[in-house]
Amino acid sequence: MASAELRQIRRRISSVNSTKKITRAMELIAASRIVKAQQRVKQSIPYAEKLTEVIRNVARASGGVAHPLLERRDVKTVGMLVISSDRGLAGAYNANVIRMAEAAMIEHGREDRELKLFLVGKKGQTYFRFRGYHIERAFLGVTDAPSYGDARAVANTLLEAFATGEVDAVEAYYTRYVSALNQQATRYRLLPVEPPGVEGAEEEAATVAYTYEPSPGEILDRILPRYVEAAIFGMLLESSASEHASRQRAMKAATDNATELVKILTRVANQARQAEITTEISEIVGGAEALAEARGE
Secondary structure (H helix, E strand, O other), X not given: OOOHHHHHHHHHHXXXXXXXXXXXXXXXHHHHHHHHHHHHHHHHHHHHHHHHHHHHHHHHHHOOOOOHHHOOOOOOEEEEEEEOOOOOOOXXXXXXXXXXXXXXXXXXXXXXXXXXXXXXXXXXXXXXXXXXXXXXXXXXXXXXXXXXXXXXXXHHHHHHHXXXXXXXXXXXXXXXXXXXXXXXXXXXXXXXXXXXXXXXXXXXXOOOOOOOOOOHHHHXXXXXXXXXXXXHHHHHHHHHHHHHHHHHHHHHHHHHHHHHHHHHHHHHHHHHHHHHHHHHHHHHHHHHHHHHHHHHO
């Protein structure tokens, strides 16, 4: 009959194996989603580049026309868009972007600026709510597979806050997807819109001559909100790809650790079993010797 220690070790091995199956399944799911997320990031790039090109040419033709989304103000209130995930088990993915956002909040606080938090993802909401920060608006259920409609909803909220003067500037904090092994927490100034500049003679030569109908100002009225939407959509896509990549790495590390732990526990169990067998043999031999001595007497 197995000793209590051996039974405990075997139960632990069984528990670790069960956990290993879960982490392995999550690793495979995350790996499969990374490919789709990468494709969506690549597919969004041509639209954003063309939109940037159009804005550059319209801004040049407009002769510096004023527009509310281009207006620079004395910054007294800052809107902060922080993009985290809805689920955990993604390594340092959430911690990195939240840490960067909180450091920026401390900087703004030293300059006596008010803050309005706009959060994407449950993890960010939980973190800032627990620490007593006021959350202006939270968007949940977005990060796993963001759609353009999600980006438009976020953009409309931020554009309204900027247009009404609730905030004087908007900063976005998200995780930029560089590769499956490299994701970087990034700070991006979203509003007011920074008109794309033109540098170099080659870009000047590539400028497209448009015939505007209606006026450039009215065109900017339509294009600039789309530009903000596209920027937020790109952030959501890159954050989603980064989340899946971080989760895949974290779950792979967990699976590897579980495999190693099972090996160690199996070795300990074998040693315990060997010690138990040795003890049983010693007891049998001792009993036989005692019986033989008793019969000899």
